[in-house]
Amino acid sequence: MSLTLDTPFKKIVGGESASSRSRNLKIFSYIVLALFAVFYVWPLFALVNTSLKPFTEYLRDPGGLAENPSLANFGEAWELANFPQYLLNSTLYTVTATAIFVATSLFVAFPIARGYFKGSNALLTLYVVALFLPPALIPQFQLILNLGLYNTRPGFILLFLINPIGMIILVNYMKSIPKELDESAAVDGSSYTRFVFRVIFPLIRPAVATVTVLHAIGIWNELILPTIYLTNPDYYPITRGLIVFEGVYGNNWPGIAAAVLMLMVPILVLFMFLQRYIIGGLTAGAVKG
Numbered sequence: 001m002s003l004t005l006d007t008p009f010k011k012i013v014g015g016e017s018a019s020s021r022s023r024n025l026k027i028f029s030y031i032v033l034a035l036f037a038v039f040y041v042w043p044l045f046a047l048v049n050t051s052l053k054p055f056t057e058y059l060r061d062p063g064g065l066a067e068n069p070s071l072a073n074f075g076e077a078w079e080l081a082n083f084p085q086y087l088l089n090s091t092l093y094t095v096t097a098t099a100i101f102v103a104t105s106l107f108v109a110f111p112i113a114r115g116y117f118k119g120s121n122a123l124l125t126l127y128v129v130a131l132f133l134p135p136a137l138i139p140q141f142q143l144i145l146n147l148g149l150y151n152t153r154p155g156f157i158l159l160f161l162i163n164p165i166g167m168i169i170l171v172n173y174m175k176s177i178p179k180e181l182d183e184s185a186a187v188d189g190s191s192y193t194r195f196v197f198r199v200i201f202p203l204i205r206p207a208v209a210t211v212t213v214l215h216a217i218g219i220w221n222e223l224i225l226p227t228i229y230l231t232n233p234d235y236y237p238i239t240r241g242l243i244v245f246e247g248v249y250g251n252n253w254p255g256i257a258a259a260v261l262m263l264m265v266p267i268l269v270l271f272m273f274l275q276r277y278i279i280g281g282l283t284a285g286a287v288k289g
Helices: 009-013 016-051 055-060 072-079 083-114 120-130 137-146 153-158 164-174 180-187 192-203 205-220 224-229 238-249 253-287
Strands: none
Touching (some): 055 253, 072 083, 072 253, 083 238, 083 253, 153 224, 205 253
């Protein structure tokens, strides 16, 4: 390229057009992210706004901002339609099933990750295939019925003791742990249970936190299974109880909105406590192995 005294400096230096394109692309990305944020945050904002409105104000202006915010709807929702019992049932199902699943999955995932038995890769493949299969509701229902566990708390908890995606995350994360630890534990005479809980568990806490949150959210938000397997209102979880709650409240949407917000609180608290582990667990579980 020949240069003259009249050649613009930016043409000599070059790269300004690329920098400009990069800046425009960044601005466009921020705009798209802002639109997605509004798309996701707006329903939550509308839910909070509705829950703070007195019923008469909601009838007068359903879509407007709350002029006289009040927490009265939360107190009414708590006292009506056996809400505390539904919340207690959901907590019992979620905590029990999640604890059993995580504890047992540690002992199942470790030999699969290490390949310590024949067919471990085939078993892991079955877990992957299970992700794409619909739930076997009819055989599952027949099994629970034949075991005499229909319409019981233990039978309902039994439905949530398997989670393919949780097992896959744990297996892939465990593959990143050096096998030399196994040999050292064997030389020291450590038992399998002690080795898993004292050595493996501290090393895979991000994966365990991720699996715990994912599994707990799945149980807490489940609606189809309690509708099928639970007929006693005393055993209803909060999601099934909301149907009863809606029947009691009718068209009192501020009360229903308050109940939905209270339903979100326990899982939100769990996520806040474990959030620092979740990203690491998901990332490692996706790329390891």
